[in-house]
Every structure is written in structure tokens, then in C-alpha cells.
Amino acid sequence: MAKSKLQFVCSECGADYSKWQGQCTECKAWNTLKEFREATGVAARQPDFSDTRRDGFAGSRSRIQKLSDVDLAEQARIATGMGEFDRVLGGGLVGGSAVLIGGHPGAGKSTLLLQTLCHLARQIPVLYVSGEESVQQIALRAKRLNLPMDELSILAETSVESITETAKEVAPKILVIDSIQVMHAPDVESAPGSVSQVRESAAWLTRFAKQTGTILILVGHVTKDGSLAGPKVLEHMIDASVMLESSGDSRFRTLRAIKNRFGAVNELGVFAMLDSGLKEVKNPSSIFLNQGSDDAPGSVVTVVWEGTRPLLIELQALVDGTSMGHPRRIAVGLDTNRLSLILAILNRHGGVFTGDQDVFLNVVGGVRVTETSADLATLLAVLSSLRDKPLPRDWVVFGELGLNGELRPVPNGQERLSEAAKHGFKKAILPKANLPKKPIEGMTVIGAQRLDEVLAALQEI
Known part of the structure; x- marks a missing residue:
């Protein structure tokens, strides 16, 4: 049996501790330390998804390079077809990158991705993995939104090992995991959604993305009290983190970049939630200004x-x-x-x-x-x-x-x-x-x- 090392991880900032304590000394948050069992030995195995060495991610050893010898050619981006989404991402999706889309349940994360992927699937191979909804539910939503359904590949699975094995066979250019909180990695004893499973599952999928050049998009939920360890723990592993937010019963949604290695941080995209799905607002200044004609104090x-x-x-x-x-x-x-x-x-x-x-x-x-x-x-x-x-x-x-x-x-x-x-x-x-x-x-x-x-x-x- 593999031994596991017991740690406690802050769900707000991701800091590690050897024992539980009431307050995180890094971010000063209270009652945010969650149990995390770090597998060692056989359980800590890291799979190799590539047969050839690629950019230093695959293989057992990486070669040393001079900084001046690194290829500085700009990586081509894949446009999502939605200008506001591309703006937040820094111009589009970058090959081999890992992107986290977070937000409260019901904010519209799955709707935004489904609209984007249905159109992208006509140009490049895309695999949408759902761990929360059945394929019938996703198909019904796509039909309700009048989206093209003939090219998008869908898989209902929660095991990251099975997902990566399937992805190696179909070789998608974009892999979407909805959501990371329900995924589970092999040899990790804790339940899906715990810090251990979220971190190990994300590390498994991110390694696959880096070695194969696949664009990985992870969906993460945030609860009202912020107690879930998903997005904050994952921000240290991924390349870009964006947050989809809504204000009460407002029909507008804002997509903000929290972390982005390929673009500007704090970039803002604005969408309107309609019966036909999310529609980008190309002139957001107009919706935030009062259209009344009377002057008002304050x-x-x-x-x-x-x-x-x-x-x-x-x-x-x-x-x-x-x-x-x-x-x-x-x-x-x-x-x-x-x-x-x-x-x-x-x-x-x-x-x-x-x-x-x-x-x-x-x-x-x-x-x-x-x-x-x-x-x-x-x-x-x-x-x-x-x-x-x-x-x-x-x-x-x-x-x-x-x-x-x-x-x-x-x-x-x-x-x-x-x-x-x-x-x-x-x-x-x-x-x-x-x-x-x-x-x-x-x-x-x-x-x-x-x-x-x-x-x-x-x-x-």
C-alpha cells in the first residue's frame, strides 16, 4: 500500500501546513485549512502522455538550454469567435495552455463554453467532458440555444485517467473539463471536490495538456462562503484564470481575467444573458450609464x-x-x-x-x-x-x-x-x-x- 503524507492546505491562498490551525498565517483567513493527503511511492506516479520530448515537458529528463537559444516565435492563437472572450484571454487560446473558468453556480460558465465550442468544433477537433450533466442534458441545452451540434464530441466521465486515455485516442485540440470539482485521480483516497482530489486531478490534466499541446479548459465552482478549495488552489498550476460574475438578478455577466500569462490582468469582458444564450456587449460603457434625462444629486x-x-x-x-x-x-x-x-x-x-x-x-x-x-x-x-x-x-x-x-x-x-x-x-x-x-x-x-x-x-x- 502506498503511504500518504497528511497536510493541510488553505482554500483561499493554497498555503501548506503540517498541522491544522484556525488561521492561515499567509492570507490571514480563518477556518480555511482543509485536509490534504499527498500520495507518495506508487500512488505518486506521474504518467507520460507523449512518446517524444516536447518543449521539455515530456520524458524523464529535460535538456538544458541557453536563454538566447529559446525559440521566440509567437505562438498562434485560436480565436473563440466571441470578441469579449478573446479580449479577456489576451487575443485567443494558446496551444498547450491551461485555462480556469471560475464562478458561482448558475453564472453561465457552461453556457459560454458550449456556445464557443459548438462553433469551434467545425474548425478543429474539440472534446467536451462533463462530470455533472448527462450528454442528453447538454444536447437539450444546445438545441434550445440553436447551436450547431454535428461536430462537437461529448464525453460523460469523472476519472482523469480514463479522460486522458480517451483524449490520446481522439487527439482533440481543445479539452474541456466541466467541472474539476467532480473529477477524481487514481490512488487518491479522498472524495471528489476535496483539496487532494482537485489538486491531483488538475496536475494530471495539466501535465497531459503540456505534453500533447492540447488546450485545457477547466471549469471551477465557487460557493457563496468561498470555502471550496478549487479555484484558489488551482491558480498556482494553470496559465490563465478568469472569473465569470453576475450581480443579483442582473442579466449582464462580467468576465474578468484574474491571472493571465498570455495577456493583460484585470481585463474585462461583458455579456448579456438572453434566451438565446450569452451575447457579447461590444460597447459596455453604454449599459453602465443611466439613460435618463434628468440630473440627479449624488x-x-x-x-x-x-x-x-x-x-x-x-x-x-x-x-x-x-x-x-x-x-x-x-x-x-x-x-x-x-x-x-x-x-x-x-x-x-x-x-x-x-x-x-x-x-x-x-x-x-x-x-x-x-x-x-x-x-x-x-x-x-x-x-x-x-x-x-x-x-x-x-x-x-x-x-x-x-x-x-x-x-x-x-x-x-x-x-x-x-x-x-x-x-x-x-x-x-x-x-x-x-x-x-x-x-x-x-x-x-x-x-x-x-x-x-x-x-x-x-x-x-
Whole structure:
């Protein structure tokens, strides 16, 4: 019998520990350590899926090369047929790569892959492996979505050993595993979905992809409490990790790149969930802006940079007198600590006190803002709601705030202004260092170095 080494792995960051403890010392998360039995001896065997040495992945030993001798020819990419999906992947799928698509159950992961693969199967061999749904269920979904079904190969299997043996026979260019949580590897004692099975199954399949040049796409589920060890453990093994997210009952889905060795990180793709499946939104800025004609207090439009393109979003703030001893600070789509910092800057350098007010902030459309370019827009949205004085709807604002009240420049200022002008905005407030070198037709641009200059310009409204 093979012996196994007992370890405990954090489901949030993948850190290993020799014994269980309440808190992970790496990511500071509580109660995230799960039991993991690492097989040794016979159970730790690693299969060889290739008869010839290829790129150092196959065979028992790899040869040493000089860095200057490495072939720098760019690998050809396979377009998925959906522009937003290709954008998030960095231009398409790369041969021999392992891609993880994560998301909550029901977000649309299987629908997105089925739409993509049915069209790709007409050009290249594709194998779709389902461990959760029967082949009849997949066929019914494809028929409901009016997808071409004549070329896509489907396999219902949960053993990674059987999957790789079948894949060696049919030699698919793309192999999809839906989902990695139900797969199981040989000689691993734990149940499917555990850290042990997820890690060993992913390692088995990734090795197959690297040695044969097959594109591997893994589907991973994320539970509401984030306790499942799938995506976070797998992120260390795969080449690209993308997350499909939905906001409540919204019909829009956002696909964001969390890790990508072949493209930009934090790239964002937007889809609309329709009766016919997921449809890409080629102009996402238009869906995140309020189409109403009336000016509303607390509403400000800003431009954030998502991956390789600008995105216009609307921030809404509501400031109201508190009924409690401590005022509430609630932000949806923005870091709450960042909101508290901006309120402190407004008090110290703007002379506006909000310590006796509840402040609520919402990013319209379910987008999560992670960069600091929305600082100035957040401050002006709070100020507009507090004074019950709306900003004109054709104004756009962006810029980072420093603790001393200065406005700091943000990257790609020219591209942000061009995107705003394309959507009909007539006036922009931004850091002085981001002023365009050439005037933008139809737009008046105000550059400021400090917060008091911005507040003085608002007095003229």
C-alpha cells in the first residue's frame, strides 16, 4: 500500500501546513485549512502522455538550454469567435495552455463554453467532458440555444485517467473539463471536490495538456462562503484564470481575467444573458450609464481603466443623517476603506464634515472598481448628495486624491477623455498632469492640482 503524507492546505491562498490551525498565517483567513493527503511511492506516479520530448515537458529528463537559444516565435492563437472572450484571454487560446473558468453556480460558465465550442468544433477537433450533466442534458441545452451540434464530441466521465486515455485516442485540440470539482485521480483516497482530489486531478490534466499541446479548459465552482478549495488552489498550476460574475438578478455577466500569462490582468469582458444564450456587449460603457434625462444629486460619471480599454461607469452616493451613534459607511463595488479615506480628505482639505451622516455608495451595473482613478468622482458624488445639488449629466470626472488634498495623475488619461467624448460628454474635471496635449473637439477640460481648485470650479455651476 502506498503511504500518504497528511497536510493541510488553505482554500483561499493554497498555503501548506503540517498541522491544522484556525488561521492561515499567509492570507490571514480563518477556518480555511482543509485536509490534504499527498500520495507518495506508487500512488505518486506521474504518467507520460507523449512518446517524444516536447518543449521539455515530456520524458524523464529535460535538456538544458541557453536563454538566447529559446525559440521566440509567437505562438498562434485560436480565436473563440466571441470578441469579449478573446479580449479577456489576451487575443485567443494558446496551444498547450491551461485555462480556469471560475464562478458561482448558475453564472453561465457552461453556457459560454458550449456556445464557443459548438462553433469551434467545425474548425478543429474539440472534446467536451462533463462530470455533472448527462450528454442528453447538454444536447437539450444546445438545441434550445440553436447551436450547431454535428461536430462537437461529448464525453460523460469523472476519472482523469480514463479522460486522458480517451483524449490520446481522439487527439482533440481543445479539452474541456466541466467541472474539476467532480473529477477524481487514481490512488487518491479522498472524495471528489476535496483539496487532494482537485489538486491531483488538475496536475494530471495539466501535465497531459503540456505534453500533447492540447488546450485545457477547466471549469471551477465557487460557493457563496468561498470555502471550496478549487479555484484558489488551482491558480498556482494553470496559465490563465478568469472569473465569470453576475450581480443579483442582473442579466449582464462580467468576465474578468484574474491571472493571465498570455495577456493583460484585470481585463474585462461583458455579456448579456438572453434566451438565446450569452451575447457579447461590444460597447459596455453604454449599459453602465443611466439613460435618463434628468440630473440627479449624488450621481457622477467617471472613466476607469479595465485591462486594455477605458470604461465609463456611474457612481451614485446617498448622504443622510445618521440615527445611530456611529455613522455607517457602506460601499457596493468600491473598497469601504477607500471611501472612509476620501471622506477624511473631504473634511480636512474641503472643509465638509460628514461625521454625523450615513454615507452609501454604489457603482451602477455591478462593476467592481479597484483602481484609484475613481477617487475624485467618489468625493464629488458624496458632496453632490450632501448639498442636494446635481452635477450636469454631460460632465465626466476622474483622478486620484492624495492625503494632502492634491490631485494625482492616472494612466491613459488621453484614452479616457476620448472615450468620454465619444459618448457625448462635454466637460471633464481631471488632474492637471492629465490635460491633453491637443484640444478634444466638443469637450471643455478643466485641470486642477488640488481639491480646493475643484471645489472652486464647482461654485460656478
